[in-house]
Each structure stands twice: as structure tokens, then as C-alpha cells.
Amino acid sequence: MSAAAGAALFTDDDALSRALPGYAARAGQAEMAAAVARAIDAGERLVVEAGTGTGKTLAYLLPALASQRKIIVSTATRYLQSQLDDKDVPLAQTVLGRSVHATVLKGRANYLCLHRLNLTEASGDLYLAPKIRAVRDWAARTTTGDLGEFGDLGDGDALWPRITSTTDNCLGQECPLFDQCWVVHARREAQAADLVIVNHYLLFADLTLRESGFGEVLPGADAIVLDEAHRLPDIAGRFFGQALSARQLKDLVRDGLAELDTLGGDMPGLKAKLKDVGNAERRFADALGDAPGNRSWEELETDVRRAARDDLAAGLIALKTGLEPVATRSDRMKALSRRCGELEAALTTVSASDADRISWLEKRGSAWIWHSTPLDVATPFSRAIEAYPGAWIFTSATLAVKNDLNYFCRRLGLTDVTQQVLPSPFDYEQNAMLYAPRTMPAPNTPDFDDAVVSQALSLIEASGGGTFVLCTSYRAVARYGEALAAAGIEVLMQGSAPRADLLADFRQDDGAVLVATSSFWEGVDVRGQALRLVIIDRLPFASPADPVLAARFTAMKEAGENPFMDYQLPQAIITLKQGVGRLIRDAADRGVLAICDPRLFTARYGGAIRASLPPMPITRDQAVACEFLDSLAPA
Known part of the structure; x- marks a missing residue:
């Protein structure tokens, strides 16, 4: 089977229908799969925005796995790596009717270092002793050394850095336990696999290592697929520094x-x-x-x-x-x-x-x-990817600004690429509504927060809950959360519990209200009636007080560019599209998106923002929005 044959499964969809009961063909999914197949077969570069509901994961997995070439798929988080490995790859194998050797590869900080575990145990730290014993028991059973299996450690845990290695403290082949090293084991597994699932941080670590001439982390590949590619420019800045x-x-x-x-x-x-x-x-x-x-x-x-x-x-x-x-x-x-x-x-x-x-x-x-x-990652990124001469496929639900991908391509220095924008197949015209309050104070005025709370209370009352309040700052999360709670609403607030627990509680309660910031703007999938209202307080413009942005803006001005129109506005649109994407996650989903920032209509750039959002009816009348929400509220 070839990449093209994998793509053809979306037009002759008997295999998909057998593997996915209720599967319905989507033109955008078939179009994307065909473009991915062409890029893999020709070793070319493809940038494709696939709107929510396109089914982009299968659209790249089926032609990639059918090509029988060495494939690396990179995504934004460890959670998405696990989702690909546990759900999407097995489904693709079922559709293809054959097994594929696939493995997940993470950064070294995710794997237990037995040498450092011995050192930490020998230190006699009584505070850490009970957890060290639990890790030791788990270490005797694990077949991967991936601490994600252990399930009781987080990035902020005091033990984590004591029992994992970094490039600084790894002894390499001089380690007395090198033959038992889980990082080495995972990398050997990746060398042998047909499909290696990594995250963007590990990919960039490899790119920078190759460029420095000091070796490599990942195996060579015929094609690299970068899912959630909208995250790449910001991650690149960290790794090329x-x-x-x-x-x-x-x-x-x-x-x-x-x-x-x-x-x-x-x-x-x-x-x-x-x-x-x-x-x-x-x-x-x-x-x-x-x-x-x-x-x-x-x-x-x-x-x-x-x-x-x-x-x-x-x-x-x-x-x-x-x-x-x-x-x-x-x-x-x-x-x-x-x-x-x-x-x-x-x-x-x-x-x-x-x-x-x-x-x-x-x-x-x-x-x-x-x-x-x-200040500019385009040059080092475009130079670094030359180390991989095969196909490069960049995809996300949010890459385009007014259906144009040039902003994304320019930030990464991508030239000679095929560009494709595929709209969501969901019926936003019938199932969604954008509400932009007509009388809102400017976001930088003292009355703005109270006005947002007032709008939220009216909308939540009409919807009966089922609400995300997405904020652009932690200060706003605290302010709105406290105000809604004072009004008698039971609120789930970011920071009050782990992210996974908050989402589980939200999904189990049709009347839940979650107030959160950046980490809930993307990568959150709540389908059905549980989420029927998304309220966004402000347009998500990056703060020019950020030192990197301030220096970048100065450099852009000196080069004769407009920092706001050429950088801040496109980036805000992409971030806003991520937040908007939380509302409609399935063909049957219905809901209201409320954007409280008056600049959506009063600013000269408001039209560019509206033109980048999914096509949905717009109202500025609160009564109309509340009537729509009332029709969605649980009986």
C-alpha cells in the first residue's frame, strides 16, 4: 500500500465505516489526506489548516502509515502523545488492516534514571523516603521507565528532578547503569519503529543538537508531521536561544x-x-x-x-x-x-x-x-529543518488569518510550501451564535470587569451553566471567579484543582461553570450539552511589556514594519480562534460564543478578526443571545 492508497480510503470509505460506526465522509478530510499523500511521496512541504471537525489526525495518519516509510509525528503535549498512541494509531491500524510498529518517545526528564534514584536514596532524605520506596517498587515492574505510568509525580514535585537526568548531569556511557538506562532503551525502540510519536520540545531539542554538530536525539525519517503546529514559533524561540x-x-x-x-x-x-x-x-x-x-x-x-x-x-x-x-x-x-x-x-x-x-x-x-x-526564529528554523530532507507537514485547526497562511509561514521561514485552508464541516450558521455586547466599557477602564461579570451572570442564568469563562490573565480568573461565586454560582476555578480533575468535574455536571486562562484556551475537548456557552473577556493581545516582544517590536519598527498589524494582531487572531474552538466540538453541538471586548466592533481591525472566525450569525442584543441559550438549557 502507498500513501496515495491510504488517502483513497477516504473516498472509498468501507474500511472507515467498518472501523468507525456512524462514520460520515467529509470532503475536507479527503482533500487533506490527498495533500498529505502527495507531500510524503514527493518529499515536499505542506502547511494545512484543518478546521475543527475535519478529522485531521486520521487524514495524516492513514496516508503516512500506508506509505510504509519512517514517520515522525510531533505534537504539542505529552497528553496528546498518549492520545495518539492509545486511540488514534490503533484506529488507523484497524482501518488499514495491518499492524505498525509505533512508539512514543519523550524527553529524558520523563524517564526514571536508576543511577540518580540510587544517589537520592543514599542521601537519606527522610522527607522523600516514602515516595522513593514507592518509585523503587514501581521501577521493578515497569517495562518503559516512563514516570507518567507512576502517576504520582508532577512537574513541580520535589522528587522528580532528583530521579531523572538532564543533558547537564547525565553520565552517558560512563554511567555505571548505562545498560539499564530507560532513555537509551526508548531511543533504541524509536530507531526500530515505523512511527515515532514525539512532542515539539523533543523535536526542537533534536533540531538544535543536530545544528550544533553534537549528535542527535531522534532517528532519521522520511516524513515529519507537526500537529498543533500553531505552537511552533513560540517554542522555537526558547530552543534556538x-x-x-x-x-x-x-x-x-x-x-x-x-x-x-x-x-x-x-x-x-x-x-x-x-x-x-x-x-x-x-x-x-x-x-x-x-x-x-x-x-x-x-x-x-x-x-x-x-x-x-x-x-x-x-x-x-x-x-x-x-x-x-x-x-x-x-x-x-x-x-x-x-x-x-x-x-x-x-x-x-x-x-x-x-x-x-x-x-x-x-x-x-x-x-x-x-x-x-x-528575536527572529525564521532563519534558524528554516536552516535546522534542512537536516531532515524528507517531507514536512504542518497542521493545526488555527494557522490562518483571514484564510491566509502567510503569517505562519513567515514566522518559521517556510518557503516553497504548498498551502491549504480547509474550513470546519460543522454548521456554525445553524448551531452557533456570536454575541458581542453593544454597550461595554473599554477593557482598560475600571468599569470593565464589573461589566463582564454582569454579562456573564445574565448569560449563565439563561444557559443554566455549561459555561467556560476564558480569561486573558490570572488576575481576571480570580476577579470573575470570586464575583460569580458571590452571586451564588458554584464555580470551578483554574488553580483550585489539577486541570484533569477540573475537566472531569465539568463534564459530569450539566450546570458547571469553569473560569480559566491560557491552558484551557486550547487542547480541551468537551463535547455535547456539557459546554454550550463560551465567554471570552478580552481579545488576547500579547502584552508589549513582555521583554522578548518589546525587543522584537523595536526591531520590527527599525526594519520599517508595523508590529501591531504584522505581529500582534495575527497572533491574537490565532489565539482567539483556539478559544473559540472550545465551543463546537461535534456536528451536533450547539452554543453561544460571547466576546465582551468592544474592540471587536469599535476598532478598525475588528473586521479582520471577525472575518477569521467561523461563519456564525452575530447578535449585539443580549436578549437574543439569552433566548438562544435558553433553548439549549437542560430541561
Whole structure:
């Protein structure tokens, strides 16, 4: 079978009908599958927006798997990786009538490191001891080492970084447990597989590693499919830059002190140098102050902070000098020496700015990350993907601005690409309504929040719940959540419970009201009557106070471009389309989208935003919107 034969299954759909009871052919799905097949067979690049309900996952999986070529599928999150592996790939195999060797590959921080588990267990940390025992029991049973199976650790868990490896602290082939390494096992499995499911972060780690000439993470492939591709430009900025974090420095000090104790504690001078680095990191964190947020180094730099940075650099240089003559005493000492040199070099890089990069710091509590981020990712991305000469397929439900994909392609430097925009097959004209209140104060005025709450109360009363209130800030989540609760509405608020628990509670209650921000604007699938009203407070314009955006806008102005029209507006439209996409998830879904920001009609750019949304009737009359919602409310 060929890629084209896989695509043909959408026109001769007996196999799909057998695998999917109730399957209905969709012209857009067949059109996308044919375009994917052509791109794979010709080794070309394709950018396709597939509106909600197109069925884009099967539209790329069937021709990709039927091609019998090596395929990498990259998506935005670990959750979506699991969904592809557990649901979509088995379905595609059923349709094709044959099995495919598929595997999920994640970043190394997702896999248990047995060596670091031993070190952590040997540290005698009584607080972590019960969980370490539970991990040890699980480690004896797992066949993958993927900590997602363990189910009791999260990104913020204190144990997670102690029992996983990073590129900084991995000993590689010098590790005493290298033969039992789960990361190595997973990468070998990926080499042998026909289909490798990765996430964008791992893909970019591989791209940057290949470009540096220091090897690779992923196997070569004939075609790479990037689902949820709207996330790529922002992720690219992180990976084509450089970063140094407080955590990296603390890990260096902790690992170094532990290794010195293992070697017998006969190097007190080196121990003192390690402690000096730890103390210098704390002084630098204190000098940054307590205020959280992201700010440029140019804005933050003072004599005190510069001196703290210089002390940290001096401490790393002294430690590197002290480690070099004793690095041969153990493999771990050799790795510590290498890490120290890399961190000292990173500090030099992140603290320097030039016309092409912005130096900025991210501060959260006592933790900080110092970034050096390129202002333009188009050049490094277009150069990096040349390392993969096969087909590249970029897809998402939200890539286009007014049915035009040039904004997305320009941000990633994609040239010589086939572009395709496929509308949603859902009947928005009959099943949805856009409500834009006629009398709303400007979003930057003191009365705006109260006006949003007033609108929300009227709409929620008519709908009987089943509502997402999507906000553009955490401040708004707290403000609206508290106000709705004070009015007697039982509210699910982002931050009050894990995301998965909030969604489960929402789906189980027809009258639920969820107030949330960014992480609920996309990747959330609530079908049926459970969600019949989506309220968006403001148009989601990125804040120009963000240091990377501020520097990017300055560079754009100097180049004669218009930062608002050429960047801020298109990006806001794509983000807004993600939020809008939460409402109608199935052909039978019905609901109201309420956008409270008056700029949707009062601003000169409002027409461009409206033209980018699904075609649905618009009302500015609250009574009309409430009447429609009342018809959807549970009996």
C-alpha cells in the first residue's frame, strides 16, 4: 500500500465505516489526506489548516502509515502523545488492516534514571523516603521507565528532578547503569519503529543538537508531521536561544557535594568552592528581588545586580579550575567538571545582548531562569529543518488569518510550501451564535470587569451553566471567579484543582461553570450539552511589556514594519480562534460564543478578526443571545 492508497480510503470509505460506526465522509478530510499523500511521496512541504471537525489526525495518519516509510509525528503535549498512541494509531491500524510498529518517545526528564534514584536514596532524605520506596517498587515492574505510568509525580514535585537526568548531569556511557538506562532503551525502540510519536520540545531539542554538530536525539525519517503546529514559533524561540537557571546551579552544587562525600571527603578546598557557587547563586537571586515576572536584563541591571552576576561568574570559574585536576578521580567528577564549564559559558552568553537577541530573566519566588532569546526564529528554523530532507507537514485547526497562511509561514521561514485552508464541516450558521455586547466599557477602564461579570451572570442564568469563562490573565480568573461565586454560582476555578480533575468535574455536571486562562484556551475537548456557552473577556493581545516582544517590536519598527498589524494582531487572531474552538466540538453541538471586548466592533481591525472566525450569525442584543441559550438549557 502507498500513501496515495491510504488517502483513497477516504473516498472509498468501507474500511472507515467498518472501523468507525456512524462514520460520515467529509470532503475536507479527503482533500487533506490527498495533500498529505502527495507531500510524503514527493518529499515536499505542506502547511494545512484543518478546521475543527475535519478529522485531521486520521487524514495524516492513514496516508503516512500506508506509505510504509519512517514517520515522525510531533505534537504539542505529552497528553496528546498518549492520545495518539492509545486511540488514534490503533484506529488507523484497524482501518488499514495491518499492524505498525509505533512508539512514543519523550524527553529524558520523563524517564526514571536508576543511577540518580540510587544517589537520592543514599542521601537519606527522610522527607522523600516514602515516595522513593514507592518509585523503587514501581521501577521493578515497569517495562518503559516512563514516570507518567507512576502517576504520582508532577512537574513541580520535589522528587522528580532528583530521579531523572538532564543533558547537564547525565553520565552517558560512563554511567555505571548505562545498560539499564530507560532513555537509551526508548531511543533504541524509536530507531526500530515505523512511527515515532514525539512532542515539539523533543523535536526542537533534536533540531538544535543536530545544528550544533553534537549528535542527535531522534532517528532519521522520511516524513515529519507537526500537529498543533500553531505552537511552533513560540517554542522555537526558547530552543534556538540559551538559558541558565537557578536549578541547574543548585543541582551542580548538590551533586558535587554528594560526589565528594562518596570519594572520602579529602578535598575540603573543592567543597568550599562548591559552597561558594551555591552562596553566590542565592545572593544573585536575592539581588533580583521578590517581584515575580519577566524583565529584560537591560531593565534589571544595576551595580548591585551586576556585582552579584560577576560573583557568580567568578565562583564558577574558580570551581572549574578546582575540578579540572581531579576530574580523573571518577566518571562523575569528570561530568561535574564538564557541567561547570558549560554553565560558566552559558552565564556569559545569557548576560550579553545584541541586535539579534534579547537577554531577559524569568523570576518565580526564589527560582530564576536567565534567557538569551533570538528575536527572529525564521532563519534558524528554516536552516535546522534542512537536516531532515524528507517531507514536512504542518497542521493545526488555527494557522490562518483571514484564510491566509502567510503569517505562519513567515514566522518559521517556510518557503516553497504548498498551502491549504480547509474550513470546519460543522454548521456554525445553524448551531452557533456570536454575541458581542453593544454597550461595554473599554477593557482598560475600571468599569470593565464589573461589566463582564454582569454579562456573564445574565448569560449563565439563561444557559443554566455549561459555561467556560476564558480569561486573558490570572488576575481576571480570580476577579470573575470570586464575583460569580458571590452571586451564588458554584464555580470551578483554574488553580483550585489539577486541570484533569477540573475537566472531569465539568463534564459530569450539566450546570458547571469553569473560569480559566491560557491552558484551557486550547487542547480541551468537551463535547455535547456539557459546554454550550463560551465567554471570552478580552481579545488576547500579547502584552508589549513582555521583554522578548518589546525587543522584537523595536526591531520590527527599525526594519520599517508595523508590529501591531504584522505581529500582534495575527497572533491574537490565532489565539482567539483556539478559544473559540472550545465551543463546537461535534456536528451536533450547539452554543453561544460571547466576546465582551468592544474592540471587536469599535476598532478598525475588528473586521479582520471577525472575518477569521467561523461563519456564525452575530447578535449585539443580549436578549437574543439569552433566548438562544435558553433553548439549549437542560430541561
